[in-house]
Amino acid sequence: ESARPTAPGQATAAPAVAPASAAAVEIHDAHKWFGAHHVLAGISLAVPAGEVAVILGPSGSGKSTLLRAINHLEKLDVGHVAINGELIGVRRHGDRLKELPERAILAQRARIGFVFQNFNLFPHLTVLDNVTAAPVATGRLSRAEAAEFARALLTRVGLADKINSYPRQLSGGQQQRVAIARALALRPGVILFDEPTSALDPELVGDVLAVIRDLASSGTTLVIVTHEIGFAREVADLVVFLDEGRIVEQGPPSEVLDNPRHPRTREFLSKVL
Numbered sequence: 482e483s484a485r486p487t488a489p490g491q492a493t494a495a496p497a498v499a500p501a502s503a504a505a506v507e508i509h510d511a512h513k514w515f516g517a518h519h520v521l522a523g524i525s526l527a528v529p530a531g532e533v534a535v536i537l538g539p540s541g542s543g544k545s546t547l548l549r550a551i552n553h554l555e556k557l558d559v560g561h562v563a564i565n566g567e568l569i570g571v572r573r574h575g576d577r578l579k580e581l582p583e584r585a586i587l588a589q590r591a592r593i594g595f596v597f598q599n600f601n602l603f604p605h606l607t608v609l610d611n612v613t614a615a616p617v618a619t620g621r622l623s624r625a626e627a628a629e630f631a632r633a634l635l636t637r638v639g640l641a642d643k644i645n646s647y648p649r650q651l652s653g654g655q656q657q658r659v660a661i662a663r664a665l666a667l668r669p670g671v672i673l674f675d676e677p678t679s680a681l682d683p684e685l686v687g688d689v690l691a692v693i694r695d696l697a698s699s700g701t702t703l704v705i706v707t708h709e710i711g712f713a714r715e716v717a718d719l720v721v722f723l724d725e726g727r728i729v730e731q732g733p734p735s736e737v738l739d740n741p742r743h744p745r746t747r748e749f750l751s752k753v754l
């Protein structure tokens with residue numbers, strides 16, 4: 482086979498080492514610019530189904546942009562994302578190769594849960610209605626089915642007694658657990674967490690991590706941005722350290738957290754530990 486040179490950033494087939502079918506989330510050569518700022522500078526990552534990836538990195542390294550790209554809240558300039566082997570978007574420099582219609586993007590997004598740092602609950606809806614809103618609006622479940630499932634989910638996150646409360650009546654940790662129940666209501670195959678405990682008072686962090694730990698052990702594919710290193714060591718199959726839009730190193734926690742090879746990773750860990 483000829484070794485034709487490939488321009489940097491040019492979209493290519495999925496890497497042979499990681500067949501798309503094996504990964505619940507596959508990111509291939511992702512690039513994103515905000516103006517002149519190269520915020521994602523060629524990220525490739527595969528998270529096998531049922532595994533947990535934890536993304537670490539300093540502020541501004543591109544963690545949120547990467548998560549948002551997985552969910553198509555941010556469009557890549559180059560590269561592609563595949564969920565369970567299905568492409569979300571394929572592009573190369575300035576030259577649109579293929580893009581899914583908006584309808585397909587929305588369908589994909591409905592299969593991916595997203596939990597934000599600041600909960601983003603609907604303030605005017607009760608806890609129950611926050612959790613039933615999406616499955617009812619998308620026609621997936623009847624109102625009665627959605628309510629029954631929401632009660633089960635809220636029980637699972639320890640909030641069965643709060644179903645008629647409004648978000649403002651809950652602590653931050655309770656609100657975040659509602660947000661997790663809301664994400665689960667669409668039965669997503671993949672859940673993305675963007676610093677889910679960063680906005681919480683320290684004494685509320687544990688309850689939220691316990692819920693995420695429960696999800697991790699239940700076989701849902703999770704991609705979690707967090708600075709909770711002890712938690713990462715416990716739940717992660719894969720730890721990814723990002724700096725300036727690039728993956729500096731990735732591997733199991735025993736390598737990246739306990740035996741980091743790159744000085745940049747060591748420096749970062751010494752600051753957050």
Ligand code: ADP
Pocket residue numbers: 515520538539540541542543544545546547
């Ligand atoms: P992290 O989550 O690792 O802190 P982000 O992905 O939020 O990093 O941001 C990476 C960089 O991209 C930062 O420098 C940020 O200021 C910049 N950035 C993020 N979103 C936008 C945007 N919509 N417009 C311009 N710059 C942005």
Ligand code: MG
Pocket residue numbers: 544545546675
């Ligand atoms: Mg962020």
